[in-house]
Amino acid sequence: VIVYTTLLYVLGKARDLKAVEFIFEEMKKECRPNVYTYNTMILACRRANMVGEAKIWLQKMKEDGVQPNIVTFNSLIDIYGKLGTVEELKMVKREMEVSGVQPDVVTFNTLIAFYGRHKMVEEAEAVQREMEVAGVQADIMTFNSLLSLYGKQGMVDKAEMTWEKMVMAGCKPDTTAFTLLMSLYKKHGMVEKAEALQKNMLRAGVQPNIVTFNMLIDSYGKSGMVEKVKSVQEEMEMAGFVQE
RNA sequence: UACUUUAUG
Numbered sequence A: 001v002i003v004y005t006t007l008l009y010v011l012g013k014a015r016d017l018k019a020v021e022f023i024f025e026e027m028k029k030e031c032r033p034n035v036y037t038y039n040t041m042i043l044a045c046r047r048a049n050m051v052g053e054a055k056i057w058l059q060k061m062k063e064d065g066v067q068p069n070i071v072t073f074n075s076l077i078d079i080y081g082k083l084g085t086v087e088e089l090k091m092v093k094r095e096m097e098v099s100g101v102q103p104d105v106v107t108f109n110t111l112i113a114f115y116g117r118h119k120m121v122e123e124a125e126a127v128q129r130e131m132e133v134a135g136v137q138a139d140i141m142t143f144n145s146l147l148s149l150y151g152k153q154g155m156v157d158k159a160e161m162t163w164e165k166m167v168m169a170g171c172k173p174d175t176t177a178f179t180l181l182m183s184l185y186k187k188h189g190m191v192e193k194a195e196a197l198q199k200n201m202l203r204a205g206v207q208p209n210i211v212t213f214n215m216l217i218d219s220y221g222k223s224g225m226v227e228k229v230k231s232v233q234e235e236m237e238m239a240g241f242v243q244e
Numbered sequence B: 001u002a003c004u005u006u007a008u009g
Helices: A002-013 A017-030 A035-047 A051-063 A070-083 A086-098 A105-117 A121-133 A140-153 A156-168 A175-187 A191-203 A210-222 A226-238
Strands: none
Touching: A002 A017, A002 A035, A017 A035, A035 A051, A035 A070, A051 A070, A070 A086, A070 A105, A105 A121, A105 A140, A121 A140, A140 A156, A140 A175, A156 A175, A175 A191, A175 A210, A210 A226
């Protein structure tokens, strides 16, 4: 089962839905798909932008007597958040409650990310409060999603407050967090803060990754700072990234 | 170390 599911996962990532369905049928001849398998199928639909299909798989899974778990619901919420409507999203949430599955930190993070994409600051903050009420500890994803949202909205104060909260919560900012905040500072021409942050990052032992470098290059490129672009490229090479 | 959520393009 694991072998088949892994295979389905790979094919799903490659957006080869035809192959995915074929393998699924083959698999059923030999063994019984489990909750992982169905979750993988739903994921494959998401990548193929097929919202309706996802719902069909949920149906099939229930008919098979496989109980949807927290990952199933989180995946569905993500699908509807990205491709569907708010109404559908709420339906999934209701179904989740009915099934007696408690929302976890990923559920909340997904919702915050969803509202973030739609620049719905109020709603995102409401989710955050809901989270506190439910006694769910915010994690790095939560904070990063919020940073991203405030970044898009140009709400520097809020972003900094989020950063403080993150540190106070004992949550170590990761590469993504540093990249987000640096990007925000740069967009607002706060070059000194951005550079100070970059130093902090190194001091904290957080490694820049490919995204960090791309962001820096993009940012310097837009400002016409050719020399800076070059120095970033050198740093990249030193860090062992291959230029394309 | 089989499945879900965040940053650049």
